[in-house]
Amino acid sequence: MKLKSIAAASVVALTALSSHAASTDWGQHDLLESALGLTAGGVIFDTFSFSLAVQSDVASSVSSLGAVGAGTYSLFAVGADGVLGTADDIGFGAWNFGGAPTVHTVSLAAGNYYYAVFGLASGAAAYSINSAAAAAPVPEPETYALLGAGLGVIGFVVSRRRREA
Numbered sequence: 001m002k003l004k005s006i007a008a009a010s011v012v013a014l015t016a017l018s019s020h021a022a023s024t025d026w027g028q029h030d031l032l033e034s035a036l037g038l039t040a041g042g043v044i045f046d047t048f049s050f051s052l053a054v055q056s057d058v059a060s061s062v063s064s065l066g067a068v069g070a071g072t073y074s075l076f077a078v079g080a081d082g083v084l085g086t087a088d089d090i091g092f093g094a095w096n097f098g099g100a101p102t103v104h105t106v107s108l109a110a111g112n113y114y115y116a117v118f119g120l121a122s123g124a125a126a127y128s129i130n131s132a133a134a135a136a137p138v139p140e141p142e143t144y145a146l147l148g149a150g151l152g153v154i155g156f157v158v159s160r161r162r163r164e165a
Contacts, residue, residue: 049114062097066125
């Protein structure tokens with residue numbers, strides 16, 4: 001847990017030196033959100049905020065082109081103060097990027113969230129962040145009926161074995 005705090009503090013400290021910093025508000029997360037970041041070189045520190053109306057499974061990935069080193073992106077919940085990047089924000093994961101993208105999936109409750117993308121570009125570079133949200137499945141009544149029937153059959157079998165023994 002301390003490593004995440006140190007990484008977050010390092011990212012915030014490096015934003016003062018940032019040559020490329022942007023903040024994008026996606027608003028209510030659509031089925032698919034995507035953004036492209038471009039830089040001529042230097043520190044990249046961009047944020048992408050969004051909100052979820054219902055519990056959702058959110059899958060994300062970042063891919064880069066060019067000389068982006070130490071590329072990471074993190075997912076945070078906005079804290080009680082409603083301000084991005086403060087001490088009360090809650091981290092849900094931090095992942096490296098570069099080369100082929102890897103998809104990371106997290107289940108999130110309704111609320112406000114943001115991605116923080118950080119990297120060091122030694123020259124012209126670009127990255128793409130993609131985020132897909134799907135509402136968590138809700139069991140149908142038939143599922144509960146089948147569960148109840150299955151438990152009833154198991155109970156019947158157990159009670160019958162007790163009577164025979």
